[in-house]
Amino acid sequence: MTTPAVSTSGLAHTFPTPRGPVHALRDVNLRIEPGQFFGLFGPNGAGKTTLIRILATLILPTGGAAQVHGFDVAREPARVRALIGLVFSSENSFYGRLTGRQNLEFFAALQNLSRADARRRASELFELFGLAAAADAPFQTYSTGMRQKLNVARALLHNPPVLFLDEPTKGMDVLTAATLRTLLRAELVERQRKTVVLTTHDLEEMESMCDQVGILEQGQLRAVGAPADLIREASASVVYRLELVGGVNGLAEHLAALPIVESVAIASQTESATVLDLTFTDSLAPERDLWQALLAHAQRVKIKRFGPKDDGLARLLKR
Amino acid sequence: MSALPSIPESRLLTPAKLLAFIQRGFLHASSYRLNFFGAYVGTALSVVFFAILARFYGNARPAALAPYGGDYFTFLLIGGAFARYLSLGMRHFGRELELELAVGTIEPVMVTATPPALALLGPSLWTLLEGIALMIGQIALGALFFGADFSRANWPAALVVGALAFVALNAWGIISAAFVLVFKRAEPLGWLVDVTLFMLAGVYFPVQILPAVLQVFAYALPLSHALEGLRLALMHGDSLVELWRYLLILLGFDLFLLPASLIAFRAGLNHVKRTGSLGHY
Numbered sequence A: 001m002t003t004p005a006v007s008t009s010g011l012a013h014t015f016p017t018p019r020g021p022v023h024a025l026r027d028v029n030l031r032i033e034p035g036q037f038f039g040l041f042g043p044n045g046a047g048k049t050t051l052i053r054i055l056a057t058l059i060l061p062t063g064g065a066a067q068v069h070g071f072d073v074a075r076e077p078a079r080v081r082a083l084i085g086l087v088f089s090s091e092n093s094f095y096g097r098l099t100g101r102q103n104l105e106f107f108a109a110l111q112n113l114s115r116a117d118a119r120r121r122a123s124e125l126f127e128l129f130g131l132a133a134a135a136d137a138p139f140q141t142y143s144t145g146m147r148q149k150l151n152v153a154r155a156l157l158h159n160p161p162v163l164f165l166d167e168p169t170k171g172m173d174v175l176t177a178a179t180l181r182t183l184l185r186a187e188l189v190e191r192q193r194k195t196v197v198l199t200t201h202d203l204e205e206m207e208s209m210c211d212q213v214g215i216l217e218q219g220q221l222r223a224v225g226a227p228a229d230l231i232r233e234a235s236a237s238v239v240y241r242l243e244l245v246g247g248v249n250g251l252a253e254h255l256a257a258l259p260i261v262e263s264v265a266i267a268s269q270t271e272s273a274t275v276l277d278l279t280f281t282d283s284l285a286p287e288r289d290l291w292q293a294l295l296a297h298a299q300r301v302k303i304k305r306f307g308p309k310d311d312g313l314a315r316l317l318k319r
Numbered sequence B: 001m002s003a004l005p006s007i008p009e010s011r012l013l014t015p016a017k018l019l020a021f022i023q024r025g026f027l028h029a030s031s032y033r034l035n036f037f038g039a040y041v042g043t044a045l046s047v048v049f050f051a052i053l054a055r056f057y058g059n060a061r062p063a064a065l066a067p068y069g070g071d072y073f074t075f076l077l078i079g080g081a082f083a084r085y086l087s088l089g090m091r092h093f094g095r096e097l098e099l100e101l102a103v104g105t106i107e108p109v110m111v112t113a114t115p116p117a118l119a120l121l122g123p124s125l126w127t128l129l130e131g132i133a134l135m136i137g138q139i140a141l142g143a144l145f146f147g148a149d150f151s152r153a154n155w156p157a158a159l160v161v162g163a164l165a166f167v168a169l170n171a172w173g174i175i176s177a178a179f180v181l182v183f184k185r186a187e188p189l190g191w192l193v194d195v196t197l198f199m200l201a202g203v204y205f206p207v208q209i210l211p212a213v214l215q216v217f218a219y220a221l222p223l224s225h226a227l228e229g230l231r232l233a234l235m236h237g238d239s240l241v242e243l244w245r246y247l248l249i250l251l252g253f254d255l256f257l258l259p260a261s262l263i264a265f266r267a268g269l270n271h272v273k274r275t276g277s278l279g280h281y
Helices: A048-055 A077-083 A100-110 A115-128 A144-155 A174-191 A203-209 A227-235 A251-256 A287-296 A312-318 B015-031 B033-057 B063-068 B072-103 B106-110 B116-145 B155-183 B190-200 B212-218 B222-235 B244-275
Strands: A006-015 A022-032 A037-041 A063-068 A084-087 A162-166 A195-200 A212-217 A220-225 A240-245 A261-269 A273-280 A302-308
Touching: A006 A048, A022 A048, A022 A063, A022 A212, A022 A220, A037 A048, A037 A174, A037 A203, A048 A063, A048 A162, A048 A195, A077 A084, A084 A144, A100 A115, A100 A144, A100 B015, A100 B106, A115 A144, A144 A162, A144 A174, A174 A195, A174 A203, A195 A203, A203 A227, A212 A227, A220 A227, A251 A261, A251 A273, A251 A287, A287 A302, B015 B033, B015 B116, B033 B072, B033 B116, B063 B072, B063 B222, B072 B106, B072 B116, B072 B155, B072 B190, B072 B222, B106 B116, B116 B155, B116 B244, B155 B222, B155 B244, B190 B212, B222 B244
Parallel strands: A037 A195, A037 A212, A084 A162, A162 A195
Antiparallel strands: A006 A022, A006 A063, A212 A220, A240 A273, A240 A302, A261 A273
């Protein structure tokens, strides 16, 4: 059995606050294999960043243990730091008046790279992330996307086998985020075989990038699995909402009689609108059958909206 | 496991890393050109100010200056140059740390292969070196162009007094940095500390002319003993043996403040790692 790249057992962290203790993590048990692209998925405040910071030795756990390639984050932080790179969610973690190159060379020296190696490595990374033209411009003139790319480049300076990314596409436009995602997946995992742990609350990011996902909510790990499996499981119990213009009598009974429909509930009904919540026997909504059933109904109906009642994130968290 | 990178403890603190911090500090400081050159011009002007102030006294030789040889300009120059540098030692760790917290660079530095103490105190290295350069510049300017009298100076004795004072005041500075780690601000009443310190420590006049009550407070400060010892070594040529009282007192401050600073710093670091507040400001 190989040593996992990242593992936690009973990991807990409680922040003392003036309003009493806040349990940011509770009994988190996790195992991430080397070479895996692992997503920590959950809403704001779920404990994702706290978990990443514990693994990066920035916060001490208050309970349980965490290891990176077998080294304990609390007892052997220097050994852990040699194995990891951390990409911060904040884009302002550089010296604004220094150039991108000066920033990278400074951090490279702190990672024990010689002056010559630091220069060579910085140039390689500027090329890789398409920042070569801006390498000698002050960091404060960089756009959000460029800053985040430099953030990733910094984490790769010492070529660590494990990379932690805390919401790396936060604040980026759609196109730049997509480019960075492709680069991260293709370069870091598929070519360099690094272990990547990414925090996100973006369903699309999770689906497109991760091999495995852990769903965190209120500090607890609710589920771990492949993104497609988790989404399929979540879809099995999807409640669809059908909103119609005007009061429609007898429609709930009409739809409940259909073999494709498992249940119908009237969410609200007034003279101006009718709102029904439906679950189907199949995990995917058989929309064509539903439209035919609506057309067959005695009263003419006008559809205002039809779709899942909750968004993807909420569905996954409710599973 | 053997293929994994690991860093021997001996490579955590290297001259290259110290140099990287110094270079980074220089690049950052010199990017504010007006401010950067202004510090040097201001330092030169302070020497001119001391010369004018001393000229105002003319040939008057106040009794309080007798133990130092009576030359008020040299007295002022030593007080101004060393007090500025030594008081810098008291607060530059905290101030630089405050800046790093505001910029958001502390956490990225802390996750590198750098010991936490260097990660948190390293940002001040340039300021310390620049302070030495400015202090030497002030002394040299005073001696070369304004007739400061160092003909009887015992430089080795002054160096020992300066080194002991440096340790004590930088240990104080580390306590101030620990304060910043926890409370995010170095000294809520920094300006008051400045005024009090410069008045009590005898920068512009001997401590002996202060009222007796204030002298008690003055001699509770390592800076007062450091300035007296330095003046006696540089103006009167006192040897280490003659300076034993000052050396003993400064050593006492060192022995108390240095362990206290290490305990405070460790406690501050543990606090931010437990509360997750390292990046807060």
